[in-house]
Amino acid sequence: MYDSNERIKNSDPYTFQRINEHLVRDKNQFYSNDGTVLNVDGKSFQIVKDYEKDYFMYAKDKNKAYYINFMDGKDEMVKELKGLNPKNFKVLNRYYTKDDKKVYFSKEYADIQEVQNVDVKSFEVLYFENIENKDDFGKDKNKVYLFGLELKGVKPEKFQVMKEPITEKIIYVRDENNLFVIFYDYFSGFNFVKTKKIENIDFATLKWKSARELEDKNGEYIVNGSVIDEDKIEIKFIKK
Structure with missing residues (x-):
């Protein structure tokens, strides 16, 4: 196995095996397509749930549970779900x-x-x-x-x-x-x-006039603000 024309340490080409579209392995380690060595225990590593089409998976080894996103950079690809017990890990x-x-x-x-x-x-x-x-x-x-x-x-x-x-x-x-x-x-x-x-709100008469305007038998409600304008978040009520 090579990365930038240099053989990856501890790689074993004789046991090379493709697991899915994004992941390969040998007897020692697991690798992404770009040659990144996954920072996991290669002997006990196993996939718990694979969302292959969406480029991510959940996995575990004998020590930890992981969220692995193959769209992330080399240093961010494998994220430990800290404190989760791999023996009881569920997706x-x-x-x-x-x-x-x-x-x-x-x-x-x-x-x-x-x-x-x-x-x-x-x-x-x-x-x-x-x-x-x-x-x-x-x-x-x-x-x-x-x-x-x-x-x-x-x-x-x-x-x-x-x-x-x-x-x-x-x-x-x-x-x-x-x-x-x-x-x-x-x-x-x-x-x-x-x-x-x-x-x-009167649910029996509730209806939306637009994404941020709704009304019921009591009056009209206008929703203002956003994440960017958090200090402007409010519900303006106009009585009928």
């Missing part, structure tokens, strides 16, 4: 993983997020068919999460996504009694969610 969906003590959220272009103060035993992933962020929600018996971050004030009972105007980076959600708008964004090293409750 819940594309972005959430857990063991018996911790839950992690991992996504391309987003920060790897250990879910804080989560009830691991009751945690489950949520799936919403017709939205962009369909795999990004989870809940436990007490809270709801987006990108591994708590949606403050939102209760898990009867939680559902109402509307997602994707170009606005906002999502409307509800629990049993209340409507909320979530302002969100994510990129390398940064996940952001801010939850704003829309007071006294």
Whole structure:
């Protein structure tokens, strides 16, 4: 095995084997297509869940659990999911993983997020068919999460996504009694969610006029602000 025309240390061409589109191995080590040696224990390394078409996978060895993204640079390709026990490591969906003590959220272009103060035993992933962020929600018996971050004030009972105007980076959600708008964004090293409750909504007469305008029998609600203009986040109510 060669990298920049130099033979890679400890590589064994006689046991060379392709695992998938992005990964090869020999008897000693695992390599990406560009010759990067994965910083894992080569003897015990195994793939737990492979999302080959999306260039990432979850894996483990005898010591650690990993999120591996082949689109990242050489030094960022293999990310340890710190503190997860490989013996109890489970992949819940594309972005959430857990063991018996911790839950992690991992996504391309987003920060790897250990879910804080989560009830691991009751945690489950949520799936919403017709939205962009369909795999990004989870809940436990007490809270709801987006990108591994708590949606403050939102209760898990009867939680559902109402509307997602994707170009606005906002999502409307509800629990049993209340409507909320979530302002969100994510990129390398940064996940952001801010939850704003829309007071006294009448769900029976609720309808959207546009991405940021909605109304019910009581009046009109205008949603202002964004991640960039966090100090301008507000819900303006115009009474009928």
